[in-house]
Amino acid sequence: MVAKKTVKAPANSTGILEVRGLRKAYKTRGSLVTVLNGVDFTVGDNETVGLVGSSGAGKSTIGRIIAGLEQADSGSMDYLGQELQAMKPNERRLAAKSIQMIFQDPYESLSPRMTIEQLVSEPLIIQKQGKDRSMRRQLVLEALEEVSLTPPERFIDRYPHELSGGERQRVGLARAFICRPRLIVADEPTSMLDASLRLELLQAMAQLRERHRISYLFITHDIALTRNFCDRLLVLDKGEIVEAGNSGTVIDHPQHQFTRSLIQALMDLNRI
Numbered sequence: 001m002v003a004k005k006t007v008k009a010p011a012n013s014t015g016i017l018e019v020r021g022l023r024k025a026y027k028t029r030g031s032l033v034t035v036l037n038g039v040d041f042t043v044g045d046n047e048t049v050g051l052v053g054s055s056g057a058g059k060s061t062i063g064r065i066i067a068g069l070e071q072a073d074s075g076s077m078d079y080l081g082q083e084l085q086a087m088k089p090n091e092r093r094l095a096a097k098s099i100q101m102i103f104q105d106p107y108e109s110l111s112p113r114m115t116i117e118q119l120v121s122e123p124l125i126i127q128k129q130g131k132d133r134s135m136r137r138q139l140v141l142e143a144l145e146e147v148s149l150t151p152p153e154r155f156i157d158r159y160p161h162e163l164s165g166g167e168r169q170r171v172g173l174a175r176a177f178i179c180r181p182r183l184i185v186a187d188e189p190t191s192m193l194d195a196s197l198r199l200e201l202l203q204a205m206a207q208l209r210e211r212h213r214i215s216y217l218f219i220t221h222d223i224a225l226t227r228n229f230c231d232r233l234l235v236l237d238k239g240e241i242v243e244a245g246n247s248g249t250v251i252d253h254p255q256h257q258f259t260r261s262l263i264q265a266l267m268d269l270n271r272i
């Protein structure tokens, strides 16, 4: 069992994830480029934490490292008392059951050759949950219902190309939800959706959080979106978190020059 070896009291009794000193550099054309330069933050239980920063700041890299899709060079990630960085691949796979990720592109993130049933049940198969196909189908129907793809029977046998962009993103959310995670890393899930679909997805995410006590790390370019959707906001600049706090407070009273420039850019955009 994974937990047995690594269990210790969580550093923050209400936190589920505590990230400390995360560093990552990529080798490109022979030279090493530092992307994350000692990133520190926490995500609380049932909390939605927004992560903003300029393009290329390293937001997705943080998300991928937490979801286990990439390895950090150093630092620690205490997740429910388990140190993710120190885990072997098979332990990490088990932990991954309760940390899931949803992605930006509703067209590329779902295989076009799989039905919605196959796509949403795939994590169950990987995690060896759901004893047979009919049980898995039932769990898929429930997950589709949870993300407001109703009636689920209308969606389950279709292919992604038969769905709208907003519906596909909710399929991605159902796929992330089906193993009942504690934490979902959402990497710009709304950026390719128009305003009304954006709202639908955020409502579906908020509903899941309310019903099932899920925390989100919500990565976005759109700092305005974080005001109501996120409890807390983290601002990433030059590989470090330069500001963190209640999202309304950070937006209304930014302390760091970089945060001010992000908000100014938003105001300039709204004036166009």
Ligand SMILES: Nc1ncnc2c1ncn2[C@@H]1O[C@H](COP(=O)(O)OP(=O)(O)OP(=O)(O)O)[C@@H](O)[C@H]1O
Pocket: 026, 027, 028, 035, 053, 054, 055, 056, 057, 058, 059, 060, 061, 062, 221
């Ligand atoms: N596999 C890789 N190899 C080399 N460089 C990479 C790799 N992945 C990311 N990078 C670089 O790391 C930096 C951070 O990338 P990342 O995708 O995390 O940024 P981001 O903040 O999510 O950007 P955006 O908002 O544009 O999506 C970028 O400069 C990117 O080019």
